[in-house]
Every structure is written in C-alpha cells, then in structure tokens.
Amino acid sequence: MHKNITRRQFLKVAGVLGGMSLLRPLWSMAESSQDKKNSSVNSALIWVPSICNFCSSFCNIVVATKDVDGIKRAVKIEGNPESPLNRGRICARGQAGLRQTYDPDRLKQPLIRVKGSKRGEWSFRVATWDEAYTYIADKLMKVHPWEITMVGGWTACVSYMHFSLPFIRTLQIPNIIASPLQHCVTAGHLGTDLVTGNFNVHDEILADFENARYILFSLNNASVAAISTARAVRFGQARKNGAKVVCLDPRMSELASKSDEWIPVKPGTDHAFFLAMLYTLLREKLYDEQFISQHTNAPFLAYKDEKGVVHLASDKGSDGKPSSYYLYDNIAQRITSVAAYVNTNEWSQKKDRLLPSLSAPAGLVWEGHHVKTVFDLFIEESEPFTPDWASKITDIPAATIRRIAIEFGQARPALVDPGWMGARYHHLIGQRRLQAIIQTLVGGIDKPGGWLMSGEYHHKAEKSWENVKNGTGNKNVPPVELPGMGFAFALLDVFGNPDAWEHGKPAFSFAWAMEQQKQGKPSVFIPAMADVGLLEAVKGELNFKGEPYRVKAFLMNAANPIRHYFPAKRWEEILSHDNVELVVAIDVLPSDTTLYADVILPNHTYLERNEPLLYPLGPSTDLGYTTRLRAVNPLYNTRDTSDMLCEIAERMGKLKPFLEGVAEYAGLDKEMLEAEILAAKKARKPLNEAFLKSAYSAMGKFAGHVSGNELTGAEVESIIRKKGMLMLKDAATVLKEANMPRQIPVPTISGRLELYSPVLASFADAAGAQPIFNPVLGYIPRVTSDKEEKATLDRNEFYFTYGKVPVVSHASTNSNNPILAAVTRPKSGTFMGLWMNSRKAGELGLKNGQTVEVKNLRYGPKVKATLFTTEMIRPDTVFLPSSYGSRNKKLSVAGGKGTPLNELMPYSIEPIAASFMSQEFTVSVLPV
Amino acid sequence: MTFVHQHVWGWQIATYLFLGGLGGATFAISAILHLFEGCDRKMLSVAVLSSIGFLVLGTVFLLADMLQPLKAAYALTNPNSWIFWGVIFINFYFLAAIVYVIPLLEEWPKLLPIIQKIPAPLLSLLERFNRLAALGGSAAGFLIAIYTGLLISAAPAISFWNTPALPLLFVISGFSTGAAYLLLLSTFSKKETAWKISEKLEQLDAVLIVSELIILGAYFNFALFLPTGARESAQYLFNSPVFIIGFFIAGLLIPLAIETYGIFFSGHSKKSNSLLAFASALVLIGGYLLRFFVLSAGLYQYPW
Amino acid sequence: MARYGMVIDMRTCVGCQACMVACTTENQTPFWSDKFRTHVEDKEQGNYPDVHRVMLPRLCMHCENTPCLSACPTGATYKTKDGIVLVNYDRCIGCYACCIACPYDARYPYESDDVNRERELYGSNATHEVPHVDKCTFCQHRISLHTEPACVSTCPTHTRIFGDLDDPASEVHKIATSGKAAALNQGLGTSPKVFYIPS
Numbered sequence A: 001m002h003k004n005i006t007r008r009q010f011l012k013v014a015g016v017l018g019g020m021s022l023l024r025p026l027w028s029m030a031e032s033s034q035d036k037k038n039s040s041v042n043s044a045l046i047w048v049p050s051i052c053n054f055c056s057s058f059c060n061i062v063v064a065t066k067d068v069d070g071i072k073r074a075v076k077i078e079g080n081p082e083s084p085l086n087r088g089r090i091c092a093r094g095q096a097g098l099r100q101t102y103d104p105d106r107l108k109q110p111l112i113r114v115k116g117s118k119r120g121e122w123s124f125r126v127a128t129w130d131e132a133y134t135y136i137a138d139k140l141m142k143v144h145p146w147e148i149t150m151v152g153g154w155t156a157c158v159s160y161m162h163f164s165l166p167f168i169r170t171l172q173i174p175n176i177i178a179s180p181l182q183h184c185v186t187a188g189h190l191g192t193d194l195v196t197g198n199f200n201v202h203d204e205i206l207a208d209f210e211n212a213r214y215i216l217f218s219l220n221n222a223s224v225a226a227i228s229t230a231r232a233v234r235f236g237q238a239r240k241n242g243a244k245v246v247c248l249d250p251r252m253s254e255l256a257s258k259s260d261e262w263i264p265v266k267p268g269t270d271h272a273f274f275l276a277m278l279y280t281l282l283r284e285k286l287y288d289e290q291f292i293s294q295h296t297n298a299p300f301l302a303y304k305d306e307k308g309v310v311h312l313a314s315d316k317g318s319d320g321k322p323s324s325y326y327l328y329d330n331i332a333q334r335i336t337s338v339a340a341y342v343n344t345n346e347w348s349q350k351k352d353r354l355l356p357s358l359s360a361p362a363g364l365v366w367e368g369h370h371v372k373t374v375f376d377l378f379i380e381e382s383e384p385f386t387p388d389w390a391s392k393i394t395d396i397p398a399a400t401i402r403r404i405a406i407e408f409g410q411a412r413p414a415l416v417d418p419g420w421m422g423a424r425y426h427h428l429i430g431q432r433r434l435q436a437i438i439q440t441l442v443g444g445i446d447k448p449g450g451w452l453m454s455g456e457y458h459h460k461a462e463k464s465w466e467n468v469k470n471g472t473g474n475k476n477v478p479p480v481e482l483p484g485m486g487f488a489f490a491l492l493d494v495f496g497n498p499d500a501w502e503h504g505k506p507a508f509s510f511a512w513a514m515e516q517q518k519q520g521k522p523s524v525f526i527p528a529m530a531d532v533g534l535l536e537a538v539k540g541e542l543n544f545k546g547e548p549y550r551v552k553a554f555l556m557n558a559a560n561p562i563r564h565y566f567p568a569k570r571w572e573e574i575l576s577h578d579n580v581e582l583v584v585a586i587d588v589l590p591s592d593t594t595l596y597a598d599v600i601l602p603n604h605t606y607l608e609r610n611e612p613l614l615y616p617l618g619p620s621t622d623l624g625y626t627t628r629l630r631a632v633n634p635l636y637n638t639r640d641t642s643d644m645l646c647e648i649a650e651r652m653g654k655l656k657p658f659l660e661g662v663a664e665y666a667g668l669d670k671e672m673l674e675a676e677i678l679a680a681k682k683a684r685k686p687l688n689e690a691f692l693k694s695a696y697s698a699m700g701k702f703a704g705h706v707s708g709n710e711l712t713g714a715e716v717e718s719i720i721r722k723k724g725m726l727m728l729k730d731a732a733t734v735l736k737e738a739n740m741p742r743q744i745p746v747p748t749i750s751g752r753l754e755l756y757s758p759v760l761a762s763f764a765d766a767a768g769a770q771p772i773f774n775p776v777l778g779y780i781p782r783v784t785s786d787k788e789e790k791a792t793l794d795r796n797e798f799y800f801t802y803g804k805v806p807v808v809s810h811a812s813t814n815s816n817n818p819i820l821a822a823v824t825r826p827k828s829g830t831f832m833g834l835w836m837n838s839r840k841a842g843e844l845g846l847k848n849g850q851t852v853e854v855k856n857l858r859y860g861p862k863v864k865a866t867l868f869t870t871e872m873i874r875p876d877t878v879f880l881p882s883s884y885g886s887r888n889k890k891l892s893v894a895g896g897k898g899t900p901l902n903e904l905m906p907y908s909i910e911p912i913a914a915s916f917m918s919q920e921f922t923v924s925v926l927p928v
Numbered sequence B: 001m002t003f004v005h006q007h008v009w010g011w012q013i014a015t016y017l018f019l020g021g022l023g024g025a026t027f028a029i030s031a032i033l034h035l036f037e038g039c040d041r042k043m044l045s046v047a048v049l050s051s052i053g054f055l056v057l058g059t060v061f062l063l064a065d066m067l068q069p070l071k072a073a074y075a076l077t078n079p080n081s082w083i084f085w086g087v088i089f090i091n092f093y094f095l096a097a098i099v100y101v102i103p104l105l106e107e108w109p110k111l112l113p114i115i116q117k118i119p120a121p122l123l124s125l126l127e128r129f130n131r132l133a134a135l136g137g138s139a140a141g142f143l144i145a146i147y148t149g150l151l152i153s154a155a156p157a158i159s160f161w162n163t164p165a166l167p168l169l170f171v172i173s174g175f176s177t178g179a180a181y182l183l184l185l186s187t188f189s190k191k192e193t194a195w196k197i198s199e200k201l202e203q204l205d206a207v208l209i210v211s212e213l214i215i216l217g218a219y220f221n222f223a224l225f226l227p228t229g230a231r232e233s234a235q236y237l238f239n240s241p242v243f244i245i246g247f248f249i250a251g252l253l254i255p256l257a258i259e260t261y262g263i264f265f266s267g268h269s270k271k272s273n274s275l276l277a278f279a280s281a282l283v284l285i286g287g288y289l290l291r292f293f294v295l296s297a298g299l300y301q302y303p304w
Numbered sequence C: 001m002a003r004y005g006m007v008i009d010m011r012t013c014v015g016c017q018a019c020m021v022a023c024t025t026e027n028q029t030p031f032w033s034d035k036f037r038t039h040v041e042d043k044e045q046g047n048y049p050d051v052h053r054v055m056l057p058r059l060c061m062h063c064e065n066t067p068c069l070s071a072c073p074t075g076a077t078y079k080t081k082d083g084i085v086l087v088n089y090d091r092c093i094g095c096y097a098c099c100i101a102c103p104y105d106a107r108y109p110y111e112s113d114d115v116n117r118e119r120e121l122y123g124s125n126a127t128h129e130v131p132h133v134d135k136c137t138f139c140q141h142r143i144s145l146h147t148e149p150a151c152v153s154t155c156p157t158h159t160r161i162f163g164d165l166d167d168p169a170s171e172v173h174k175i176a177t178s179g180k181a182a183a184l185n186q187g188l189g190t191s192p193k194v195f196y197i198p199s
C-alpha cells in the first residue's frame, strides 16, 4: 500500500548503488559480514513518514520498514529531513521509539477486571472488544452525562482534541481533565499569554535562538536542551553562532552546562530577579521605544480606582468590552482615543497620525481621573525592585543582576526564553509574564532572534482578523479555530458556562469554583480542564446549585494520573473509590493507572496507526500540516482511539451527531465523512481512515485558500506520504505577511501586546487588589511553609526542586524502554538519583549512592531515593529527576525503579488556573 | 583524565601468560642444561614433556578465552601483531620440542613399543637433529617467555604495561619459574645427576630472583614517578595485600631466603630437599600471581 | 578516496544520548548488555559554584596509526581505502588483542549470548551472525549510500560533524585545519581522525 519512499528520495542523491563499490575494502579477504549485510539504511527499505509520540515536541519522523521473516517490521526511526521543526533530527527517546511497538509488556487485547478484585490490583481477564464496549456502554448509560469525566494526556490533547470536544458535546459530558495543563503549561503559558495573547493547544512559542545574540533562561531544561529537539537544533546553532547564554537554575542542568554563565539562583526566586532586571532596563532606558509605543498598551492612559486597582482609560461598548482606549499624542499634545482592537497605536480613531507618548505630562486628567501612562506606572511600581533588593532574595550579587540586565538590553536581538513547564510556584504566572514583558520591551516579538509565533497560529489570527475586519465576527467559529485567548475564552464558555449544556451543569471544576466563591472560600478563576472538585464530586461532597454533583465514570486516554498528577494519593483515592462505577483506560502499556482500571482498551502504538486528521507543525513558524502514517500493521488485537470513540458514541446512539461535530471542529466535509464512514463500516474496516481521507480532501481545499493552488485529497495524501508534510507557507513569508503585531493584531483583548493586563485587572476586581492579580507589577515571594518563612533552613532541610531528564518523558511508560534504560545506566546517579551538594552531604554524613528518606516538611509525605552527591547543585537545594518510580510490576523494565515524584507532592494549587504549586515546600533528607 | 581497570583479559589469560613463560623457560633451561651439562635423560624427558604440557594447557586457556577458537588458524595473518609471533613461536617450539623429546622417550621402557613404530631412518634423523632441536626449541622457549610480555606491552594506553621493562620482567620471572619447576622435579629424582643439577638450578633461580627484584625495583620506581596511569597501577599493586604478601614476600623473598640458605649455609645438603621443593612451589605460585596482578593492574588512561 | 573523520563540538553537546540510541538501533549493538559503540561522558569538574559539567561524546577514533590493527593477528581488523577501521566479523577470532591495544575504549565483544539475543529481537534482520569484537564502523554502510552516520544525522545540536577530512570544502576539513579542534591523547601517536572543539 505504501509507495516506495526510499532514503534516496529523501536525500535527493543519485547514484546510490554506484557508491557501494567505492568502499570495497583494500584487502579483498576483508569483505566482512557488515558489508554484505545491511543495517537499516538500505535502498530496499520503505520509509514511512510519521510523528514522534514520545513527547509533546511533535517531531516529524520517518520510519524505515522492511520485510523480515515475511512480516513488515519497523527497523529504524529517523528525523524527517524535510521538517522545518526538528530538521531531520530526533532525540534519544525518538530514536528508541521502535522498542515501544516491540515491547513484550504491551497491552495486547482488551482486558476486563476480574470480578471481586480491587482497583489497584493487576487482576484482569482477556475480553473481546464487543464485551469491553458492552461493559462500558452499560455503565455509561446508568450514570448522568455530567457524572462522566474524560482524562487525557498530551497525546490525547494534541491529536484527539477535535474528537474529544465533539465527543463530550454530543454526549453532554462537560468534563475533561487534560494532563498537560494543571501540571504543565497552564501557569507558565498563561503568564506569557497575558502579554502576547498567545494561547494554543500547544502554544509553546518558538524562540529563535539561532538569530539571537543573547539568550537568557530561567527554569528551563527539558524544554530546550534535555530535550525538545526543535529547540535543541536551534540552540546548538546559537552556541555555534556565539550567542551569549545565561542560565538560571539551582543546579547544573544539561542546559546550564551549555551556558556561558550558570547562575545558581535560589529556588523560587527568579521572579525577584526579573523584577530587578525590569527595573534596570527601565532605568537604563534599554528598550525599543518605538516598538512599545506603537504596538503595546504602554502608552495607554490608566488610573487607580478606590480599591487601588489600576484600570485603563477606555470606553465600553454594548457588549461590555472596551470600544476605545486613550493615549497622549505627542504631535497634537493631547489625549486621543484609539481603536479598541487593532495592532498599532499609529492612528487615532479619526485616522489622524499619532505619536503616542510613553509618559503622560504631570497632572493629566481623563474623565475626572488622574491618569498616567501604563509605562509611567511600570516605572513607578518597579521602584522598590532594585538589584540590591533582588540580590538578598535570589542569592545573586546585585552587580551580576545589573550586568545581565544591561548586557541583555544592549545586545540585540536578545531573547529571554518563554519557558514551558510552569506548575511550580505561585509567582510563576507573574514571572513568565515579566519575561514576556521584557521580551516585548526589547521589541523581540515575531522578530528574528526573538519569540516567533507558530505558522498555524498566525494563520488563525489572520483569519479571525479578516472576520473582524469584514464584520462577520467569530461567533460561529468553533473554539479550536480561534486564535490565542479567543480560544481560551471559547473553551471557558464551553466548560464554565452552565447554559452551554442541556443539563445545565458546567464542568465539575467550575461548579466547584462557583460554589467555593459563593461560600467565600478559596477558589479558582479559570479551572479549565483541571481536577479541582473532583475528589469532592467522587466522594459525594460536591453540590451545584443545591443539587448533588457526582463523578462516577472515567474515560482515560493516554493519561497516567496515578503517576503524573500531583499527588498520587489523591488519584489513588479517586479511582479506587466505591462511588466510582467505571474506570476505562486507553493505553499502550500497563501504566500505573491501568492498575486502577475496570476496562483496559489497548491502543495501537504510534507506529501502527494513522492519526485520523492532519496537524500543524507544532510550534514551527512555517505553515504546514502533517500526520502520522501507519508504518507497520498492528501486532496485536489493538485499536485506534478514533474508532473507540466512534464505537462508544454509536452504542450511546449518538454516532451521527458525533461525526457531525468532528466534521465541524476539524473542518471536514460532512457528507464526505459520512459516506466514507459508511463505506468503511460496510467493508468492516477501521473508521480511522475515513477521517483521514476526509481530512486530506479538506486540506486540499484549504491549500487552495492559502496558496491559491487547490489540491485533491489524493494529491495531499501523496505529498504527505512522500515528504511527511504539506508545506503551505514558509516562515519568512508568514512573518512578513502576518507579523504579529506589526501587521495584524495579537489575540489579546486590545490587539496590542499587553504590558498592563486587563485579565489580571478583572481578577483583581473580583478578588481585590493582591500582588498576584496586580495588572502592572506585583511581587510574590516564595512560600514553602504555612508558618512564617524561616531565615535559614535547618541542618538537613532543603529546598526541593525537580525536573526532567533527557531520556524519559514525564513519568511516562517510556521509562520501560530497554534502550533508554540501557543509556540511563551509566548515568544513573545524574538521571535517577536525588542530587545533593557533596560538601553538604559530607556534613550530614551522607554518601553517594546511599538510600535516603526524603520527607516533605510542609505536608508530610515521604519517599525513598538514591543519593547522588555532586558539586553541581546549591548546598541548600536537592533536585529529584521527575521521570521514574513506576510501581506496576507489569512494566518489566521500569516497574519498581526510581522515586515516584508525585508521592512527595502535596495537593496545592494557585488561584488563577489551579496549576499545581509543586515546589512550595522544603524537605528533610535522612539516611535510612 | 580517568583511569579504568582493563577487564578484557582476566585470569584465563594470566594463566596463559604464566604457562607460556613457564613452559618456554622450562624447555630452554632443560635443553641448555642438557647441552652444556649433560644430565639425567629421564628427568629431562619429564621436564620437556611437561613443558609441552604447559604450553598445550596455556594454549587451551587462550583458546577458551576467545570468542571463536575454531578460527584460531586465522591468527597467522598479520605479522605486525604479537599474537602472530606468539603462534609462530609456539608452533615452532612444539615442532622442536617434539623432535627433541622423541629420542629421549627411549628412556621409558613402557614407551619403547610405540617409539619403535617410528621408521628407523626418521628416528635417526631425529637423533641427528637432537642438538639443533634443543637449541631451536630453547630459542623458541625464550621467545615465548618474552613474547608474553611483549604481547601486553603493546597497549599504548596502559602505561604500566607499555614499557620494555615488562617483557624483561616476564622473561626473567618466566625463567625463574622454569628453574623452580625443574628444581621441584629434581627434588623428586633419586639420581645423583639430578641432585647435582638441582644445585645449579638453585643458584640459577636465586640469581634470577635477584635480577627480578632489581627489575621490579626499577620498574616500580619508573611507574611511581610518572604522573600517569602507571603510577595508579603501581599504587594499586602496593595496596593489594595478595600481591605484596603472595607475590613479593612469598613468591620472591622467602624462596630467595631459602635458596640463599641452601647455597651458602647448608651447602646444598639433601636435608633441605623438602625446603627446596617448598621454595620452588612458592616461586611458581608467585609467578602466577605476578601475571595475574600485572593484568589486573592494567589501567587505561582515558583522556576524558 | 576519502579520508573520513569527525569533529565533535563540545560547546554544543547536551548529553542527550540520542547518538548512543541512534547507533544501537542502526547497528543493532547489544544495548541489552550495556555495550555501545559510542558513549557520552558526563563529568563534573571543580567545586561549587565554580563547577563545570563537561559532556564528551566518544567513539572509535579511526586512528591513522592504528594500534588495534597492528595488534590484530588475524587481519580481521582492517582499514578501508577511506581510512575507516573495520572488523571483518567472519575473520575475527575474538582474541581481544585489539581491545587491549585500543587507547580509546572503542571496542567490545559481541558475544554468543549477544548474537542469540539479537536474533530474538531482530529476527532475520540480525546483522551480527557470529561472535566477534565490535566497534564503530563510521556507519560505513550509510556513507556508501551518501547518508551521514546514524549518530551524526540525529545529533540534535550538530555536535557531531562528519565528512572527508581531505575535502577542502567540507566542514570537518575546515574545522580540523582551523586549529579550533584537537584530537584526544595525541601523545600516543595514534593520529585519531576524530577531533574535538573544546567546550
């Protein structure tokens, strides 16, 4: 079925076979077996393009397949050289991917829990698919739709978003818990998004390292060098180009080891560092004045209300949203109004050319309020945040902070990495927001050497800008098609709005938040796809509008909450609770979570499946689409997730509306999809390909819109098969035509980059003025104790930090991969051990390699770890690699090895998006 | 810079090196004694036969350590390699030793019928070349003994080995073990000639041990004062009690003391016979320990 | 005729071990026995806070003066016209003389257990049919198809750079002759063809 795509075509070299003879060894006797036999690279191989599934970096790969003993086998994976994202390269995990498909521990058939056994025990019987589906549908029918929750890992999030959203809409299930949010991107990205408006499924901004001259990292490692290949390729080039790299990390991470300057900042204090940096940039006037007065809300006039909350001077339209803002025009020397949603402050609403002033003349009054510019307020509010102040908090000399700020401000282009995983501290949203503000100050948004937005994101923004301009608006656009914050708000409107559901119940997380708010208890503003209230709903303690709100059934896809959610205990309690009537886990390997399932549905591994749709090229700035193609036939009795969802919908009598929903969300042709599904059903074939076929065809039309060159579905398919992706627009063109904000608005509320955050202001309005909601600047100190923070730590007390290692993802089952385990062994200290400063360990009488007990001093839990003593960490800090500690012995390589991070974690969340505050405690380390 | 113990060659190869040196030296000493002193042919035949035995056994250890012993014949391909020469020496040795030993076997009445099966012209040819075989075999034996040292000294990254002192040490130690072995044999012989020879052997061994001590001194001196892996190796050996007690004290000093006593104080009297046997056994054990420890002290000096 | 060589840019190696995994999947080396053709050393130097973490990827240096080749009695170790040092599996007797002689820890035995395990894992696609001493081949089978070695082609940070040292247009030539890069343990006189740009 696959067209022969040889390596030759990929590399565009001719005369391959001729080359062989060149390499005949000198001594004819030496014609060795390795000459006669080929390893994987061989012109007879068939290379199938696909996408790596080992982390959310979404690298483009090619899979070499070969007929071995009469069966098509995958023999090698490489990076797809056509990919603008990973540029033909992949990391160790990507390379080791084959061994997931050939892992003997795999889930090979549907399993149903043996009657009488308890969740948490591996006690399953083999079932047919029909039995499994019947079991699931029977249980689902018995509960209310809102009593069901879906749980999805990043795989589910990225590839099945267009299925799960219509699925829950159709079945009226208001609950999705998405694993990459609460303990990953929400906090960090929300912070940067408040400035850039960039909110996306995987909105990680692509930092253009290789064109930058100065790169500053804080709280990064795996997101770049340890490793996200798309970033690592660019980072490597940046080093070669001689960019200066500065890295803040309490320990010498892989990334820090590749920095010109490693700054062992005191954990949880980066926020103060960035405040002082901002202080210095503003005082030294090291900012791009023209850019910020043109494309940000810095020149907007603002005032403080009675409660001390800062508001922008603006008019409100009938929908309650701002209809115009005000600034002080240096040309006319007066206050002028500018349009509410545009990309530039260049024109007044009356189309006069403006020269917006960054600071307002003293005593300026607007509608009775004393107004200043946002920029003035930044200068004013940053006053206390001097380098000296920050130095005491961060343990970084004031001179160093000042020097770095000045170096950064003087080097153009300079780049502060936006960061990725953020669920660690209360200040994280604030810190990442500051980073975005600093990046904005130096004009480094959508500019070479700065932050680049993805091609797809530009495209969505462009489309929605068109809709705004021609007056159609974006009301009827499905949320997934909206750019940035628009998407976020649309999702909120789905999950947080009772009226969006026939049964009048929003997601339990919002129900919980609303009830908390009503009772004046701590709550969360936007608990989108979060697990707040879940335990209460399971235990029968959650009420919404006077009626009980229960959760009784779980459909989990590619998620491993028993290991990934913080803390483990909570999820153990939830999933094994007697009130829970159904736990379904869709997975490829016996993860720790499958231990708690009633039904396990085995998924094809990524090499065995097509993905049902086409996907943008991750954070790549080029506009292009790709998908996963089946490299080898499924080895076992496994299925595709789209087929599982269809089957469940069908048994619930809702297949047709579900399909319509998918067609709408994914932009497929409804008739075509239905016809293809019908045909597939007739032929008793998986439905998966019906979606993909429709997606090819839709993409052909889309290509026509973008490039004027419409393609047939078959043409799209053949391009994808050949190259692995369909490129529609290169990065340079994207940046030129849809530069945000130079050409089109960014998807913030005002269309400008927002130094002042109206979103934070709205929280402050609701919850009162607190530093965490301060729309200008607020400092949030690190808190590690419920009592007053001690000045010094006890003798064996440490700040706790954790992070990823290059060879495993999260606490994923890819720790079960025998190759990854083998390359881990020589570095088992670094990759698996609890890092402690050697001198400090010596003082405590602790030795490298010894088993220690780590106790969370704030919340109590304890774990055991193997000590790794090293000079590469602050003496007051320990660091735990976050990727190990699987408990399921069915994972024959990984089971029982390493320390499960989430058994040490508390349940501690911040009030904006319920992100986990996973480092806000100290630990003691004692010998056992 | 890191130092890593080599794990490639272990006790099997140590055994091979030991038996190679022992076998080669045993033959060389006995043949030379035969040529220049004349001696007990029966003992000689036993000595030569056991030297062949040592080398056969040594070769078996070598082969057993290989991944593909059945292809061992390929080893005759590259003359730049010491193993190539080892194979040549050993084969040449086997040839010479067999040529040499067959006529000697006539000493054993029980073997006569077998030997008589050999055509007379051939037998006389063997007789004729007996001295030549003795000489050639001795040379081969010597080369084998020295080859065992050359083999391992050709490892550029193991600075402890990579010195000409090592082949010298091995050859001396090999001859010392050969002499000790013959001494041991002679203590079992009742013949007077054997007894006379043992006196010579005792002297020879003592001289060899003294030379060995001198070379060792120079060797360690050299190793300890270089800031390289050699120093690490030397220190490793100094810190190995089995090496110090087993090899240095029991394998060198005690036998030397016994032999010195035998030579200077007891006037080589028969009463010290069992003491001599004991000393010889110690030398043999010491010889093995030397090989074993030198191998395990092989530290690669890696540039990372 | 080419003179293949590699430059390793230690300024960029992040110790991700992709090269090790690429090599083992490409060449079916016995990862199950923890044996690899290439390794990445990860060393700390100095004391906190003046500490460095040095990553040093290493593999066979394809020495011009080749101690392993000299030590090999069977001729199993040989050098191609392009200067690649290879082992002829069929001719190797596994005497380890080459392993002892190699100053760079570049060789390991592919033992009969490994041969069997390979067979289990890869079926008839197994490429090591007999026990032998194994080492990096510079992925000669890939070069002959004008493809870079597996470790090079996957290295995310372009730490490993491969090419013809004699080709003035090649990146390796330029770096190797620029004085920026140096070979390891030059004192041994092995003339390695792998060069390092220090970090």
Ligand SMILES: Nc1nc2c(c(=O)[nH]1)N[C@H]1C(S)=C(S)[C@@H](COP(=O)(O)OP(=O)(O)OC[C@H]3O[C@@H](n4cnc5c(=O)[nH]c(N)nc54)[C@H](O)[C@@H]3O)O[C@H]1N2
Binding pocket: A055, A056, A057, A184, A185, A218, A219, A220, A221, A222, A223, A224, A226, A227, A228, A248, A249, A250, A251, A253, A265, A266, A267, A268, A269, A270, A419, A420, A421, A422, A801, A802, A803, A804, A805, A806, A807, A808, A809, A810, A879, A919
């Ligand atoms: N190998 C691997 N790579 C991955 C992934 C994976 O699972 N495995 N997952 C991908 C995904 S989903 C994500 S979210 C990203 C995550 O990538 P990152 O966001 O970079 O997360 P980590 O590498 O876990 O942690 C970053 C570093 O923060 C340091 N750190 C801890 N506390 C502090 C602090 O208070 N201040 C400062 N300055 N530093 C601190 C830790 O020592 C660690 O080195 O990685 C992506 N890439």
Ligand SMILES: Nc1nc2c(c(=O)[nH]1)N[C@H]1C(S)=C(S)[C@@H](COP(=O)(O)OP(=O)(O)OC[C@H]3O[C@@H](n4cnc5c(=O)[nH]c(N)nc54)[C@H](O)[C@@H]3O)O[C@H]1N2
Binding pocket: A053, A054, A055, A152, A153, A154, A155, A179, A180, A181, A183, A184, A185, A421, A557, A558, A559, A560, A561, A563, A564, A565, A586, A587, A588, A589, A591, A603, A604, A605, A606, A803, A804, A809, A810, A811, A812, A813, A814, A882, A883, A900, A901, A902
């Ligand atoms: N302990 C710990 N917890 C963490 C993190 C950490 O580093 N350590 N990192 C946090 C971060 S940043 C993130 S983004 C999240 C990520 O959390 P997730 O996205 O949930 O994590 P993954 O490890 O990618 O995989 C989860 C499950 O998917 C299964 N899986 C893998 N491939 C497939 C497939 O093809 N189909 C199906 N159906 N299942 C598959 C795996 O076997 C595993 O059980 O975890 C967070 N939680």
Ligand code: SF4
Binding pocket: A052, A053, A054, A055, A056, A057, A058, A059, A086, A089, A090, A091, A092, A093, A094, A095, A227, A228, A229, A230
């Ligand atoms: S970074 Fe590595 S694991 Fe993640 S997608 Fe890319 S190749 Fe796969």
Ligand code: SF4
Binding pocket: C012, C013, C014, C015, C016, C017, C018, C019, C020, C040, C055, C057, C154, C155, C156, C157, C158, C159, C160
């Ligand atoms: S793949 Fe490259 S960056 Fe990664 S460890 Fe190997 S040489 Fe270093």
Ligand code: SF4
Binding pocket: C059, C060, C061, C062, C063, C066, C067, C068, C069, C085, C101, C102, C103, C104, C105, C106, C107, C135, C190
């Ligand atoms: S590095 Fe070792 S194996 Fe490679 S050529 Fe040099 S001596 Fe031979």
Ligand code: SF4
Binding pocket: C071, C072, C073, C074, C075, C076, C077, C087, C091, C092, C093, C094, C095, C096, C097, C098, C099, C132, C133
């Ligand atoms: S092990 Fe093989 S390659 Fe090495 S020296 Fe012996 S025969 Fe040659």
Ligand code: SF4
Binding pocket: C022, C023, C024, C026, C027, C037, C038, C059, C135, C136, C137, C138, C139, C140, C149, C150, C151, C152
């Ligand atoms: S060149 Fe090929 S054989 Fe050598 S280390 Fe790299 S991948 Fe392995």
Ligand SMILES: [Mo]
Binding pocket: A056, A180, A183, A184, A185, A421
């Ligand atoms: Mo993540």
